[in-house]
Amino acid sequence: MxxxxxxxxxxxxxxxxxxxxxxxxxxxxxxxxxxxxxxxxxxxxxxxGIKAGPSWPGKVALRRTTEWDGTRYVVKVDKFRAYDxxxxxxxxxxxxxxxxxxxxxxxxxxxxxxxxxxxxxxxxxxxxxxxxxxxxxxxxxxxxxxxxxAEPISSWAVEAWEWGKSEGITDGRKPKTYATREQVVTMLYRIVKKITNFK
Known part of the structure; x- marks a missing residue:
């Protein structure tokens, strides 16, 4: 990558x-x-580099790591969380x-x-x-x-966004990201269906 x-x-x-x-x-x-x-x-x-403490329920990998102990760098083996x-x-x-x-x-x-x-x-x-x-x-x-x-919704759009969530027009996630054509059509469809009781 x-x-x-x-x-x-x-x-x-x-x-x-x-x-x-x-x-x-x-x-x-x-x-x-x-x-x-x-x-x-x-x-x-x-x-x-998240380490696997006692509460970690997932897979673990052992690796050598270099840590600063306050006065010098030391090498030791430690447990790290492992992911799919x-x-x-x-x-x-x-x-x-x-x-x-x-x-x-x-x-x-x-x-x-x-x-x-x-x-x-x-x-x-x-x-x-x-x-x-x-x-x-x-x-x-x-x-x-x-x-x-990642900034929050613009103040002028809050009311409309909240309405869209409450009416099921949008799922309320990722307000600042771009919408695909599929998502735009889906939102328009939901709005038209709500207004006209289109079936």
Missing amino acids: DKDKFIEMVGKVAIEYYSEYNILPSLVVSQAILESGWGVKHIENNIF SMEDSIKDYLKLIGGSKRYEKVKKAKDYKEAARLIYEAGYATDPKYVDKLINIIESNKLYEYDKR
């Missing part, structure tokens, strides 16, 4: 679940790039970060710089250069553009 495709794959899932977890897509993509070397050095589809696909890895990462009180501040970050700092301060990584590395990846690849695509 080339770099552009890797970015798009991770970014697409991050945008899809932004409204549920409030994790900036730029942070998600930059961590995936950094932790997996653009998806090349993943651990059994684990592209975030990279998409599963992204979804699990979002669930982990989005559902943990430990990372509560990350969900409230105003921008990617703050998000990078807060996730480091919450203890996600031990590398003292982690924040700078994430910011550099985001800026050099313009990943902040993904954050714009």
Whole structure:
């Protein structure tokens, strides 16, 4: 998978679940790039380097890892979560970060710089250069553009969007993404059917 495709794959899932977890897509993509070397050095589809603690019920992979112990880098063998696909890895990462009180501040970050700092301060990584590395990846690849695509519904469209959800015109997901012709026709069909009782 080339770099552009890797970015798009991770970014697409991050945008899809932004409204549920409030994790900036730029942070998600930059961590995936950094932790997996653009998806090349993943651990059994684990592209975030998430370790497998006692509560993890899924598959596990043992790997050597380099950690910063506060004074120096040390190499050790550790357990990591293993997944059937990279998409599963992204979804699990979002669930982990989005559902943990430990990372509560990350969900409230105003921008990617703050998000990078807060996730480091919450203890996600031990590398003292982690924040700078994430910011550099985001800026050099313009990943902040993904954050714009994940912004909440415009204030002027809230009423219409809520109506569309309540009437079954839309499923209420991904308000900022482009619609396919199939989706547009389906929404028009539902509107016409509702107005005219078309059968």
